[in-house]
Amino acid sequence: MLTPFDWIRQTRTGSELLAVLHCIEEKPDLVARAADEIGPPHSALAPLCQRCRVYAHPTDRPRTFYCPTCSAILNRAGGLRELSQNTVLLWGHVNLLPYNLSPRAEQWQRRVLGVYVHNHVPGQTRFLLALHRQALKPWLQDLVLHQGMEMRGVLQLFPTTGMVGASMGDLICHIVYHESRFPMDALRVRFFATVHQVLQPHRYDKQGVVNFEIAEFLSMLEMAAVFRTVLRPDEQQMLLELLNIESVGESQFYWGRFMGCLNPDARDMLDAWNVRNWPKPQLHLLYSLIEHVAFYHTA
Numbered sequence: 350m351l352t353p354f355d356w357i358r359q360t361r362t363g364s365e366l367l368a369v370l371h372c373i374e375e376k377p378d379l380v381a382r383a384a385d386e387i388g389p390p391h392s393a394l395a396p397l398c399q400r401c402r403v404y405a406h407p408t409d410r411p412r413t414f415y416c417p418t419c420s421a422i423l424n425r426a427g428g429l430r431e432l433s434q435n436t437v438l439l440w441g442h443v444n445l446l447p448y449n450l451s452p453r454a455e456q457w458q459r460r461v462l463g464v465y466v467h468n469h470v471p472g473q474t475r476f477l478l479a480l481h482r483q484a485l486k487p488w489l490q491d492l493v494l495h496q497g498m499e500m501r502g503v504l505q506l507f508p509t510t511g512m513v514g515a516s517m518g519d520l521i522c523h524i525v526y527h528e529s530r531f532p533m534d535a536l537r538v539r540f541f542a543t544v545h546q547v548l549q550p551h552r553y554d555k556q557g558v559v560n561f562e563i564a565e566f567l568s569m570l571e572m573a574a575v576f577r578t579v580l581r582p583d584e585q586q587m588l589l590e591l592l593n594i595e596s597v598g599e600s601q602f603y604w605g606r607f608m609g610c611l612n613p614d615a616r617d618m619l620d621a622w623n624v625r626n627w628p629k630p631q632l633h634l635l636y637s638l639i640e641h642v643a644f645y646h647t648a
Contacts, residue, residue, distance in 0.1 A: 358518040363433030363509025368425035370463025443502030460484035538566040542637035556630040573638035
């Protein structure tokens with residue numbers, strides 16, 4: 350018998366994960382019904398579902414290679430590929446259930462893409478949340494505003510994957526494994542920009558680009574929003590290429606020309622932040638966070 354979390358751990362891609370979360374939210378009976386339909390031992394005459402390898406495919410449809418649940422997941426996942434590319438996942442291990450989890454809440458419609466609450470007991474709650482990437486900052490701000498004084502634990506942020514390096518289920522298992530590294534004495538955030546960071550977290554822990562206090566992480570998101578608003582996309586790319594130049598003389602030459610092309614607000618921002626002297630990991634973190642924030646509306 351597969352539980353909802355078992356179905357989540359069987360997902361291979363981000364689109365499949367979103368499909369499973371949608372099924373858990375909208376059609377919980379679909380997952381429950383499969384619990385009574387465990388397939389026979391695998392043989393040439395009685396094959397199992399080619400996806401879950403647990404349940405039998407329908408006998409009245411010989412050309413169907415998947416059980417009803419897997420068929421529904423795969424059919425739903427086909428229309429979610431583009432959405433999954435703009436999704437950030439959040440695994441929470443906290444002492445309180447966040448009040449703003451529901452995708453039905455008016456202010457979070459079309460932003461909360463799926464929710465699964467793994468367990469909810471006093472003092473310990475685990476949940477998986479799928480958010481539109483640009484909803485991350487307002488969602489965290491809303492959480493801190495309403496529950497920031499009482500909430501403790503760790504929120505782990507990580508991307509979806511398309512079977513590059515690891516399946517989606519493998520990635521979630523790695524995230525769950527590392528949840529107990531921190532005591533529940535404050536609210537912390539672990540931000541994994543890439544799948545590789547999830548698989549090798551210790552390497553990036555030393556660079557200071559993964560673990561944050563919640564206030565520090567929100568400040569980084571605020572900086573990313575300002576950065577994205579003040580600099581045009583082509584200027585952001587030029588800056589990144591310029592800061593990756595190894596030759597000091599060449600870098601100084603192009604830095605002066607680059608600053609001369611910027612508007613006064615952009616020059617003041619780069620000078621105030623001293624971006625030119627940032628360590629490379631910190632710079633790459635900023636560029637990763639750009640994808641998770643929206644533009645500020647300026648007059």
